[in-house]
Amino acid sequence: MQRRDFTKNLMASAGLATLSAPLAMASETKTSANAPFKLKYAPHFGMFANSAGKDEIDQLKFMHEMGFRALEDNGMMGKSPELQTKIGETMAKLDMTMGVFVVGFDNWPLSTSLTSGDKGWRDKFLASCKGAVETAKRCNAKWMTVVPGNYDRRIPMGIQTSNVIESLRRGAEILEPHGLTMVLEPLSDTPDLFLRNSDQTFMICKAVNSPACKILFDMWHMQRNEGRMTQNMDWCWEEIAxxxxxxxxxxxxxxxxxxxxxxxxxxIAQKGYTGVLGMEHGNAFxxxxxxMKLIEAYRQSDI
Incomplete structure (x- = not known):
């Protein structure tokens, strides 16, 4: 090969490398930006409606494209069986995990409900557990949120706690054969709520003594009610689902x-948790x- 041809070929190769480098970097950046998150963060419907539109199936696909591999929907039981099935089928195709939905059985959580020991409230709760089994089958869910309700100030705390435990045991009998788990959520919305702290919820789960009854550790509520979150997680770890x-x-x-x-x-990751972390919050902007800022915030915070 003549020196002139060699130099020409070398310059062409260098030009091609220079041209391809930005393309490779762009491709790598795009892949990195949309790569699956390390943890299973679960958005809810409406969180990305401006980007994906109002259709819930389109929103699911957008979540997946942005790197999310789970969904939670508190209102799933209120959707039609057809839509529940469609959501479940779409998530299966996208290899996404269904998070919690709420087992609603009264004007949740603004009543005495399970704390009173009233048979009517207990029957409503158990009927909702049976309905939750059918909903879970359609959308491939495993977990469902349960809130016992408010204090009944006419009844001693120990009696209320026993009433709650008995109802939850009955609910667990319905859910456990199907491999389903109700997760009890201590809340901070009002001091009238019966279930407010992780240690209290831990004790109740121990008393129910079933894999179908565990803790939903909502970090927003727990920051407001008790703080010391890593310590409280460690104390309650074996009951957190x-x-x-x-x-x-x-x-x-x-x-x-x-x-x-x-x-x-x-x-949480170092403790070995591989489950869902529900994004039960609003959009700051x-x-x-x-x-897009919300997604970037999760990119910054992901492990």
Whole structure:
């Protein structure tokens, strides 16, 4: 080969390499931006409606495209059986995991419900557990949220606790044969609520003594009610089956408040948790731009 031809070929190769490098970097950036998150964060319907539109199946596909591999939907039991089935089938195709839906059996949670020992409330709860089994089959769910309700101030605390335990045992008898788990959620919405702390919920789960009754550790509620989250997680770990997310104050995505979610996610992962972390919070910023900021906040906080 003549020197002139060799130089020409070398320059062409260098030009091709220079041209291809940005393309490769762009491809790598796109892949990285949409890669699956390390943990199973679960958005809910409506969280990305500005980007994906109002159709729930389109929203599911958008979530998957953005790297999310789970969904939670508190209102799943209120959807038609046809839509529940369609959601379940779509998630199966996308290899996504269904998170919690709520077992609603009264004007939840604004009543005395299970704490009173009233047979009417217990029967409503058990009927809803039976309905939850059918919903779970259609959407491939495993976990469902249960809230016992409010204090009944006419009854001693120990008696209320026993009433709750007995109802939950009966509910567990319905769910356990199907491999389903109700997750009890201590809440911070009002001091009238019966279930407020992780240690209290741990004790109740121990008393129910069933794999169908575990703890939903909502980190927003627990930050407000008790703090010391990694310590309380460790104490209650063997009964925790599900986590939910929300920064405080504001109950929006991580990085918008005072909670160090990067550290919490790392702690949860190091404990060996591979389940779902529900994104039960709002969007701190509006519109499509706000939705992209939310996704970026999870990229920053992911392990």
């Amino acid at each position: 599900y986590f939910q997310i929300g920064d405080e104050p504001g109950r929006n995505e991580p990085t918008t408040g005072e909670v160090n979610y990067k550290n919490l996610f790392k702690h 509006k519109g499509k731009e706000g939705e």
